[in-house]
Amino acid sequence: MAISLFAVGDVFIDRGDPQGAFRTSGEFLRTGDVVFGNCEGVFSDEWDRAPTSGPPVVAPNVNARRLAEAGFHVLSMANNHIVDGGHRAMLSARTMLNGLGIRTAGAGPTYREAHAPAIVERDGMRVAFLAYSSVFPRGYEARGLVPGLAAVRAHTHYVAPDPNYWDPAVQPQIRTETLPEDADALVRDVEAARRDADIVAVSVHWGDMFRAFVVGAHERRIARLAIDAGADLVLGHHQHMLRGVDFYRGRPIFYGLGHYVFDLPDLPRRMAEDGVDLPQVRPEDDVTLHRYRDTYELGPREGYPLLPFHPDGRLTGVAVVRVDRSGITAVGFCPAVINADNDPIQVAPDSEDGKRVLAYLQEACTSEKLPVRFVTPTPDAGLPVGSVQILPTGATV
Template sequence: MASNNIAPPSGPGLSLFAVGDVFVDRDEPATAFASARDVLRAGDVVFGNCEGVFSDDIQRAPSAGSAVTAPAANAAPLAQAGFDILSLANNHSLDGGHAALLSMRGTLADLGIATVGAGAHLAEATAPVYLERNGRRLAFLAFSSVFPYGYEARPGVPGLAPLRAHTRYTPVDLNVWNPGMAPVVSTEPLVEDQRAFLHSLAEARAKSDIVVASFHWGDSTVPYSLTDHERRTARLAIDHGADVVLGHHHHMLRGVEFHAGKPIFYGLGHYVFDLPNLTERLAKDGYLGVGRPEEMAAWARKFGEYMIRPREGYPLLPFHPDSRMTGAAVVHITPSGRIRAGFLPAIINPANEPIHVAADSDEGRRVVAYLERCCAAEQLPTRLIAPRPDSGLPSACIEFVSTATD
């Protein structure tokens, strides 16, 4: 395996490093980022999605599927790894109940980590969060489109920042009877959620130099795919002032494209996401139909080879082997505001640690090829190249460039 000795970004400006899902639930929490710490600390600002609850006050939410929780002390490695800000807008952030969510925010704040996308009430959950770096002011927004009923914040009720959509199922051929055939799926945003998002985005744009919008979204049951909700929302964000869009939830990487010259990372996969004791966890929670053969068979048909299940040799990562390809998005912003987007590949080892590799190494080329397939499968007009000399990206990166003609 290649070394983690990845040179930092070069040139003046500011570099944002962003990863997908992070959650530490292992016997020795301090080992979680031992291999990635130096890489992450090369970024001026480091972002991730906190996919669970760190708290000593867990009251399991009634609508939680398989709850993802760990003691508050397990959050410490995130600070040691250099995370500056974490999204709490995801389908596990309320697994431990309202008090646990709020105590986790306090725990992370005490560690010097800002949080965004959840709060004591709707206004707090949807509010931008600001960071100052290198003479620039960055605004972060985080919203979730995937979560159990009741996790959304409301006036006077803690929760996450919601960005929901109605789903429509339409027959493929309206002129043919074909019972049971898979339909065409389309979505329409909830007006109240979209209005709240655009209000917060307008505030962020007015009060900052750089706006980063983060979304928990998409279909995690298949590789590569993007929903119309993801595409529409990403473009909406940029059209109304976002400079960078970061997506997560899929547990596998997704493609990248540019809109109006701004990068959209549709899915950053997971980075360090511990999910131990899966068999016992599912049996206890009755999740994925465990204990009910007909339901288990239906879930197996739906997910196929991508079903969450124990994977030999990877006790903390019960996901398809494709999920072991990961990395960090790198966005370099020059003093003049020019944006360059790249990716530092990594491979997750059996200890569930991301080992960063150069994009031109054997392991790096495997990740790059996967990203190329992600882009090709969804016809994203993006090419992956070695970093250009003026990109400001680390030399170990791959750089994304738009091939769109508009």
């Protein structure tokens, strides 16, 4: 018996009418046997701003209910906003989501609980989700009996490309070194989950949100470390734009699922409260950006009041993984385009919008030398209508 795991990137509802979220996309999500996303903020009516947070991403408790209605079964809480409202708000949000029937992973009242998996059972099959963050303000990590998130941190070093030359202002090489204690904890967590579940998925909040396509050494290293420890699937998010897909030891790695429904309203006002001026970004500014060279700006976009990201961030979709007790049987992706209401609309792969999303995803793979191809699903793949099947280059169906 095979089941379908659906996974999306960042989700968060912060609007006057929360019922308007997932108005179209929820119907598709509810067809998944297990649906996963990253809760990119805190739902709380009583909160205190964390001293190290940026503008807090916090919304009223009532908004969380819509995530359950949209079909989510598991949410990661390991990200750079989950402690924005302080420990009390983080823990109350976790309790509330659990009360709505949504399992959570990646944050908790203690280090041990933050590292515990969320386990969902379907047709006698146990699926475990572990969640971590590599991007967050200092102090958000769980420590001993201190609440927080499960961290996979890395030190970053900027090194001259040729140590034999004095060459001021030359572009440096960027090297990252994962903290050994975090890497060791990840391995222990995966090995423990492997003993208790049929399928293990690892989610990590990571990457550079201001550059398109790029997949850093830290992401590649941690993804492989998780799979070597026994994970069947790796899910990345944070970058707010799609990243490429890879296979390692036959297991899929989605390096970045972008965002799906992520409301970020009133950003100029919120930034101004922190003393930062955030001007409107003109359409011509976005058009002239070079995807391989320039950094992307965060700022309001005309016509998209809830989504202050580059138009590339409107290209999204749902990762679909078919699994049975033997492991993964098929991997796919269902493209979607986010409209002005901040609702992702599923689009057919052969439609104009579908081709645009898939061309972007293919370029994300090609630019980072990730050898995969997208094909029409075989009838026995079990992938939903509106998806493409993803295969390693050279693999046959």
